[in-house]
Amino acid sequence: MAKAGPASVEFRNVSMRYGAVTAVDNISFTIEPGKLVTLLGPSGCGKTTTLRMIAGLEIASEGQVLIGGKDVTRLSAADRDVSMVFQSYALFPHMSVLENAAYGPLVKGLPKAEAQDMALAKLALVGLKGFEKRYPSELSGGQQQRVAVARALVLEPQVLLFDEPLSNLDAKLRRKVREEIRELQQSLNLTVAYVTHDQEEALAVSDRIIVMSNARIAQEGSPRELYEEPANSFVADFIGDANMVPVTISEVSEGIADVMIGSAKVKLPARGLVAGPAKAAIRPESLLMGPASGPGLRGTVRKCAYLGNHLDLMIETEVGELFVVQPGGRDLLPYGSEVGLSFANSGVTLIPQS
Known part of the structure; x- marks a missing residue:
């Protein structure tokens, strides 16, 4: 399977409404290919809904979503070249590490041997060589997180999405895993959209940060710009x-x-x-x-x-x-x-x- 390479993600005046509730209100931004951009904000600000609209798990009420310049607004998750790492990791408990990592290619109809070769390569990449036969229950939280990342990477998506990926880990492990995610993203030149409410995590991993508040973008910029030149009191108080x-x-x-x-x-x-x-x-x-x-x-x-x-x-x-x-x-x-x-x-x- 030829790798398509990292793609840009663009939102043009995108809104998401659930009945009378506006979860995302007319937002526009661009994630450049090969960059890690974090959606940061308090609970209920719209950041996870935004991520789910990139994934195709939610379909925007208004506006356009483009991936690699192609309008994907109405496409389902299965028809978009993106993978998501969920907060809960969502590993199959009855499957081994290798079976979990090979699941995507198998579902796409690839032969078992080829699917397993692809999975083995990605497990090695995230430092899990030798863990292939273990089950999720036999792994630490950090190792489970890496299986979830390997499974998301195995199809070499154009865009990789992380939803609060470190929230189940203790503080010390959180720092180590966020460094691993950043290293992987840079070495593989991946386009990553990353959701967190933890501002230190956002400052540590991001090329750019989009701070959200009340369903809108409060400010976007590099970590240094947001810290040193906050656009308003909300951003000043939220970032540090x-x-x-x-x-x-x-x-x-x-x-x-x-x-x-x-x-x-x-x-x-x-x-x-x-x-x-x-x-x-x-x-x-x-x-x-x-x-x-x-x-x-x-x-x-x-x-x-x-x-x-x-x-x-x-x-x-x-x-x-x-x-x-x-x-x-x-x-x-x-x-x-x-x-x-x-x-x-x-x-x-x-x-x-x-």
Whole structure:
């Protein structure tokens, strides 16, 4: 079977309605061939429905879905060259690892020997050589996940879909498996659409991220763009932690704003804003702690927790309570300690008005 190569995925003004409920509301985006794009957002935002529309498991109410430039909007899942790895893995418990991986080609009518050869190649690829005769119940969660990936890869689909693939794994394994998925995607040049609600996972694996909120796209961009230049307070708060604080822009000149954060003065990219009240997002790691007599904001420690490689602090200031992360094995600060907070060169950003 000749491999078609990775394909693009394009949504043009796509909506999905269930009676009076709009699950996806007029969204447009493109996933370029060979890229991993994550659909990220809280429960009920429309990300899984979007993935299922790529798969053909849901048929869009309006708009067009294109795969490799071909309109597949009305095609069933069986007629699309895509494979999906489900959250539950959906392995057949009565079949061996090899039988699970060879299932797709057999259903397509390929001879058993050829189907098994294809399955063996993909099992080796995901590090399961020697596990062919085992059953799913004899595997760890991470190994079951790999069988599901091998089974999805065996037909060499143009697009591979992942629906919350790591949610059944513990934290340490989650990191390892997400690295494996990313490595596989890059080495095989696969087009991947990946759904998660875990923002750290999204930042770690994605070429681009589409953040969804209330059935719409809130923002899309590279992980760095979303973290450093959030389009609105929802994205700032959803991608990583952010302190949202009221600020005053005193003047704007050549795209740079003079901003008062309480009594502290900073210069920030204006992002289209003009003089007057505004909001800024301040990342916890961008607040630098020093003596109370130093420049910036003065604050009082309300909470201080030791987390191994960093301290988490809540500090009361004139602009409200701020969450601060201090790296390194510093000593705990007692409740009521007076500190000074200054601002790092990055991680402080004005939020454009929604």
